[in-house]
Amino acid sequence: MIIARQKKKENIIEYLLYMFQIENALRALGLDEERVMRNLVEQYDQPPEVMKEIRDWYHHLLRMMKEEHREEKGHLQFLVNTMNDLYATHRQLLADPDEAVYTEVFRQAMPDIEVLRKKIDHPGAHEVETALEGVYAYLLLNMQKKKKISDDTRAAIDRITRWLFLLGKKYMELEKGEKEW
Numbered sequence: 034m035i036i037a038r039q040k041k042k043e044n045i046i047e048y049l050l051y052m053f054q055i056e057n058a059l060r061a062l063g064l065d066e067e068r069v070m071r072n073l074v075e076q077y078d079q080p081p082e083v084m085k086e087i088r089d090w091y092h093h094l095l096r097m098m099k100e101e102h103r104e105e106k107g108h109l110q111f112l113v114n115t116m117n118d119l120y121a122t123h124r125q126l127l128a129d130p131d132e133a134v135y136t137e138v139f140r141q142a143m144p145d146i147e148v149l150r151k152k153i154d155h156p157g158a159h160e161v162e163t164a165l166e167g168v169y170a171y172l173l174l175n176m177q178k179k180k181k182i183s184d185d186t187r188a189a190i191d192r193i194t195r196w197l198f199l200l201g202k203k204y205m206e207l208e209k210g211e212k213e214w
Contacts, residue, residue: 034090035077045119045208046165046194046201052112053169055094056103064095064104113162120161122204135199142196145189161200164193 037055040048062068069091077087097109108116126132127139146160149167158166171190174180207213 034087035079035083037090043205044198044201045115045204046197049112049115049165050169050172053108053165056098056108056112059091059095059098060104064098066092066095069095116159116162116165119200119204120159122207123161123200126200126203132203135203138196138199142192145193148189149193161197164197168194168197 037048037051040051058073059069062072070088074084074088074091077084079087094109097111098104101107101110103109123139126135129135142164143160146164146167150158150163153163153166153170155163155166168190171182171186174182
C-alpha cells in the first residue's frame with residue numbers, strides 16, 4: 034500500500050506493473066486473508082495506525098478480487114480503468130500535431146506490440162494493455178532466470194518500455210495540470 038501509493042504519484046506505469054505483481058502475490062496465497070496477512074502484511078515495520086491501513090488495503094484488494102472473479106487471472110477493474118485512461122491519453126497524443134516525438138516513439142514500438150498481441154491470450158486488448166502485459170511477462174521471466182532471453186526480445190521490450198514510460202510521463206503531466214489539450 035505504501036509502495037503503491039508512492040508509485041501512483043510518481044510513475045503510473047510502475048504503479049500498474051507493481052499492482053499486477055500484488056494481484057499475482059494474492060493469487061499465489063490463494064486469496065486467503067490469513068496467509069496474506071502473515072506473508073505480506075506482517076513484514077512491514079510501521080506504527081499501529083499505518084499497519085491498520087495496510088491490513089485494510091490488502092483486505093479490500095482481496096474482497097475486490099473475489100467480487101470481480103479475478104481469482105485466477107485478469108486485473109481488478111480500477112486497474113483496467115487506469116489502463117483505459119492511459120489509452121485515451123495515448124489516442125489524444127497521437128492526434129496532437131505537437132507530439133511528433135511521442136508519435137515516433139510509439140511508431141518504433143508498434144511492431145513489437147503487434148508481436149506481443151499475437152502471443153498474449155487477450156483478444157481485444159488495446160496497445161497499452163498489451164504492452165503492459167508483455168513487459169510484466171518479461172519482468173517475470175527475467176526474475177526466474179530459467180530461460181535465456183534473446184537480444185531481440187530485450188530490444189523489443191526496450192522499445193516498448195521507452196514508449197510506455199513516455200506515455201506515463203505525459204499522463205502524469207496531464208494529471209498534475211502541467212499539460213493541457
